[in-house]
Amino acid sequence: MTAALDIVATGMVTAVGLDAPSSCAALRARLDGFKETQYADDEGEWLLGSPVTMPRKWIGQKRMTHMLAAAISEICTTVPQARERTPMLLCLPEASRPGSPVQDASALVRNVCAILEMAVDPRSRTISHGRPSGLVALEQARRLLAEGGTSAVIVAGVDSYLTPEAIGFYLANRRLLATNNPNGFIPGEAAAAVLCTHAGHGSGLRLHGLGLARENAYIYNEADEPLRGDGLTTAYRHALKEAGIEMNQLGFRISDLIGEQYWFKQTALASLRLVRGAHDFQDLWSPGESLGNIGAAAVPVMIGMAFAAARKGYAAGNPVLIEASEDSGACGAAIFAARAA
Structure with missing residues (x-):
């Protein structure tokens, strides 16, 4: 599938802002939402987290439902037509992940639609691959758009690592x-959403290339295979080939780096193995600097960052490559280029 699509609206709920403009402004300013949590480490010191400030103390799936509904509502406010028979591709935590805040994905979809007063579109799907879920959703979104029957698709993600079970497991x-x-x-939490339409139907960002792959030497793999960055390098290659450019033609990158050394090594290896010839400085942004690990919300948040930067003229270059990976090796990359308003 090589059909292009445009991103025409975004919505966010993060620890640094309850909508996309405030979140992106805070991310641009390198503000963070880190604060001490109610959880302690083995030394008795309070762990840092990046919680979202909500109007009520919802917990678990109900909290995720309201965060996700708020992010999608922001899109519907910008583009009211998005409420009408628009499929939703919801990016969620891995089904096997300890302490997942989403226990019933079907109920999540129904409850979000009920809050938004939208009908549940039968083409709506949930994608439970953690951080790279948004890249898988982009592939499904352009397939839905190419098949016809809809002029727009909502790609949204929500996740939280701030549950007792998750904290206990990862600690x-x-x-x-x-x-x-x-x-x-x-550990952090967030929700974000982007509205995808047929290419040529808006300004903002256009998806030009997408690559999905799997890394055999995933973090802490049982076979202790050495990391060479094969998976992410393959994803880069597929995205670059589809976009028709070389690595040295990228303007900048946005990565889901969460703080562990492994992920920095992986993205560095992928870049070193593919960049050829002279090129300008390629900046590397990451929402993790301000939000921590936000799981399945990462890709929609990163697209939102690129969208705001393109709209307001502070992008570090054009085009932008967005990448994401998860603990069991799934990874991907997408290349977007800014379109004039």
Whole structure:
């Protein structure tokens, strides 16, 4: 599938803002939402987290439902037609992940639609691949648009690592940033959504290339295979080939780096293996600097960052490559180019 699509609206609910403009402004300013949580590490020190400030103290799936509904509502406010028979592709945590805040994906879809007063479109789907879910959703979105029957698709994601079970699991496995572990991530939560339309139907960002792959040497793999970045390199190659450009023609990249060394090594290896010839400085942005690990919300948030940067003229270049990976090796990359208003 090589059909292009345009991103025409975004919505966000993050620890640094309850809508896309405020979140993107805070991310641009390098503000963060980190604060002490109610959870302690093995040394008795409070763990840092990046929680969203909600009007009520909802927990679990109800909290995810309201966060996701708020992000999608922002899109519907910008483009009211999005309420009418628009399929939703919802990006969720991995089904097997300990402490997932979403226990019933079907109920999540129904409840979000009920809050938004929208009918549940039968073409709506849930995609439970964690951080790269948004890239899988983009592939499905352009397939839905190419098949006809809809002029728009909503791609949205929601996730949280701030549950007791998740904190306990990742702390026990030395994955969280703590006083005795500098090689860890800060647990966060967020929701974000983007509205995809047929190419040529709006300004903003256009998807030009998409690549999906799998890394055999995933983080802490049982076989202890050495990391060479094969998976992400393959994803880069597919996206670059589809876009018809070389690595040195990228303007900048946005990555779902969450703080652990593994992910920095992976993205560095993919870049080093593909860049050829002279090129300008390629900046590397990451929402993790301000939000920590936001799981399945990462790709919609990163697209929102690129969308705002293109609209307001502070993008670090054009086009932009957005990448994401998850713990079991699934990874992907997408290339977007800004379109004039």
